[in-house]
Amino acid sequence: MPTSRLAVFAVFLFNGALFLSWAARMPALAAQVGATEATLGLALFGASVGLASTAPFAARICARVGARKLIVVGAGVTVLAVPSLTLADTPWQLGLVLFVLGACGASLDVGMNVAAVAVTRSLDRPLMPQFHAGFSVGGLIGSLGAAAAAAAGWGLTRHLVFVAIIGAVVIAWVIRAVPDTTGETTDTAADDRPVLKRPLLWLLATITLCSAIAEGAASDWSALFFVNERGVSEAAAAAAYAGFSIAMATARLLGEPAQRRVGPYGLLASGAVVAALGLGLAVLVPLPAFGYVGFALAGLGLAFAFPVIMDLAGDAGKRADGTGGEREIGLVTTVAYTGFLLGPPLVGGIAHVSDLSISLGFVAFVIALMVPAVLLARRSRARELTRSGAGSTRP
Numbered sequence: 258m259p260t261s262r263l264a265v266f267a268v269f270l271f272n273g274a275l276f277l278s279w280a281a282r283m284p285a286l287a288a289q290v291g292a293t294e295a296t297l298g299l300a301l302f303g304a305s306v307g308l309a310s311t312a313p314f315a316a317r318i319c320a321r322v323g324a325r326k327l328i329v330v331g332a333g334v335t336v337l338a339v340p341s342l343t344l345a346d347t348p349w350q351l352g353l354v355l356f357v358l359g360a361c362g363a364s365l366d367v368g369m370n371v372a373a374v375a376v377t378r379s380l381d382r383p384l385m386p387q388f389h390a391g392f393s394v395g396g397l398i399g400s401l402g403a404a405a406a407a408a409a410g411w412g413l414t415r416h417l418v419f420v421a422i423i424g425a426v427v428i429a430w431v432i433r434a435v436p437d438t439t440g441e442t443t444d445t446a447a448d449d450r451p452v453l454k455r456p457l458l459w460l461l462a463t464i465t466l467c468s469a470i471a472e473g474a475a476s477d478w479s480a481l482f483f484v485n486e487r488g489v490s491e492a493a494a495a496a497a498y499a500g501f502s503i504a505m506a507t508a509r510l511l512g513e514p515a516q517r518r519v520g521p522y523g524l525l526a527s528g529a530v531v532a533a534l535g536l537g538l539a540v541l542v543p544l545p546a547f548g549y550v551g552f553a554l555a556g557l558g559l560a561f562a563f564p565v566i567m568d569l570a571g572d573a574g575k576r577a578d579g580t581g582g583e584r585e586i587g588l589v590t591t592v593a594y595t596g597f598l599l600g601p602p603l604v605g606g607i608a609h610v611s612d613l614s615i616s617l618g619f620v621a622f623v624i625a626l627m628v629p630a631v632l633l634a635r636r637s638r639a640r641e642l643t644r645s646g647a648g649s650t651r652p
Contacts, residue, residue, distance in 0.1 A: 261376050262384065264434035266391040268328055268369045271424050273395025274402075276362065278420045279339055281403035285413050286342060286351060296348040303352035307359020308366075309594040315367040316587020323438040324372040324583075331364035332428045336421040343414040363590070370586050374571035375436035383521070385564035386512030393506035438580055452588050457573055457641060460634035461566050462592035464525065467627045468562035469596025470603070471532065471555065474620045475501050477601045479552055482613045487545045500549055501556035508560035521565045522635040529627035532558025536621040540614045555624075562627070563593070573638070 259267070279286070287297045319327045338357045345351040373388040399420070406416040452458050476498060483494035516524050535554025538547055570589045571582030608616035 259431050259434045261372075261434050261436050262380065264431035265369060265372045265376050265436070266388055267427055267431045268332070268365070268372070268435065269388050269391030270395035270398070271332065271427050272362065272365045272369065273392035273397075274399035275335055275339055275395075275420060275424050277396040277399030278403050279342055279358070279417060281400045282407070282413060282416065285407070286345070289343070289413065290345050290348050290351045292348040292351065300348045300352035300355055303356035304359035304362075305594070305598045307356040307361075308363045309591060309598055311360040311363035312367060312591040312594060313587050315364045316584050316590070318364075319367050319371055319438070319587070320583035324368045324375065325432065325435045325437045327364055327368035328372065328435060329428075329432060331361045331368060332424070332432075335361040335365065336425045336428075339421045339424075340414065340417045343417060363594070366590055367583070367587055370567045370590070371438055371571065371583050372436050374568060374582055374586070375438050375580075377568060378575075379436070383513050383516040383568065385568040386509040386516065386561055389564040389567075390506050390509030390512075393502065393509060397502070397506070438583075452574075452584050455573070455641075457634060457637040458570065458585055458588055460630050460637055461570055461573075462589045463630045464562060464627050464634065465566050465589050465593040466596040467529075467623050467630070468559050468566075469593045470600035471536070471559055471620050471624050473597050473600035474604045474617060475552060475555060478604055478608070478613060478617065482539075482617060483545065483548060486613050487543070487548055489545050493545070497549055497552045500553040504553040504556035505560040508557050509564065512561055512564070516561070516565065521569055522631055524561050525565055526628050526631040528558040528561045529624055529631065530558070532556075533621045533624040534558075536617060536624065540618045540621065559624070569634075569638075573641075 283297075283301075286292075290300075292300060315327065315331075335358065338354055338361060342351065342354050342358075345354055369388075373385055376388075377384050402420065403416065406419075411419075479497040479501065480491065480494040483489045483497050484491060487494075512524075519527065532555045535551045535558060537551070538554065539551025542548070542551075566589055567586055570585040574582035574585035604616050604620060607619055
């Protein structure tokens with residue numbers, strides 16, 4: 258059996274690989290159902306709604322049954338739903354399957370983050386960035402595999418059935434080593450207020466919201482920015498998001514020493530500064546080379562936002578017996594999905610009345626707002642610890 262650390266990393270990788278496997282074949286799926294740009298956008302909206310609407314319920318279920326069972330259900334439905342995409346004949350049917358995939362993604366996200374928090378607690382190491390790097394690596398594997406399948410002439414059904422089978426085998430191999438979090442007990446967290454009444458959690462959620470808007474802007478608008486504003490070819494423009502993704506994955510893989518040195522709040526604040534300056538460089542200097550560097554810096558700076566916030570949210574919900582954090586992670590995850598849902602149209606709306614340079618400049622400003630939110634979150638956590646008399650284990 259694999260170790261619990263390897264098992265949880267494999268779940269992150271599985272989630273990223275299956276997600277990008279079908280997402281990378283979206284042109285073929287759109288042709289299959291006869292979708293226009295407008296109807297395809299509505300179909301994709303189904304996945305976002307599935308993500309945002311399911312996360313709060315997934316958190317409650319995880320608190321009751323544990324992370325392992327939630328991952329089993331989420332992964333099991335995912336490996337069935339991914340090949341089901343090939344059965345869709347209309348954009349509405351495609352949107353329905355994508356809604357199911359979004360709901361499964363939310364369940365997997367909550368379950369794997371709770372399991373990852375359990376591993377970091379047991380090993381007493383800041384490993385969350387490495388786990389989230391698994392999702393990035395999985396996404397790279399999924400997208401490259403999709404490109405290879407398309408180049409080899411594989412149809413959608415053959416490709417997605419193959420991916421689902423491989424995914425099912427991976428989950429079957431590692432699932433017993435995933436921490437079986439015990440769910441709710443009679444022990445309470447140091448701060449037992451409802452999650453919606455804790456300023457700390459709303460501040461952490463605000464940071465993930467800003468990060469989600471920025472990540473969505475990079476994925477959805479970077480290529481168009483380089484084509485329209487910098488005059489490069491479509492092929493060259495695609496390199497911008499590739500640089501963003503590679504920088505993010507690399508930073509996450511190497512993130513443990515950085516978090517040990519500067520602490521979680523210091524890492525979040527410094528990363529936000531780097532990301533804001535990077536995106537500002539990309540929009541202010543009208544040379545493509547500076548744009549590529551800027552987007553890479555943005556990926557580097559944003560790399561730690563999600564994993565570190567999940568770690569801090571889990572820590573804020575830790576109970577006396579060492580379990581807990583499910584509902585706190587659920588709240589932060591839900592707000593983050595809201596950012597992914599609302600960010601792209603917000604950026605597009607600003608670009609419509611101005612241009613993409615101004616729109617992405619606004620995103621740089623949103624990233625900069627993470628810095629005061631981080632400082633307030635650190636202060637709020639200190640107040641909670643002082644009130645509870647628990648002392649600080651994670652400053």
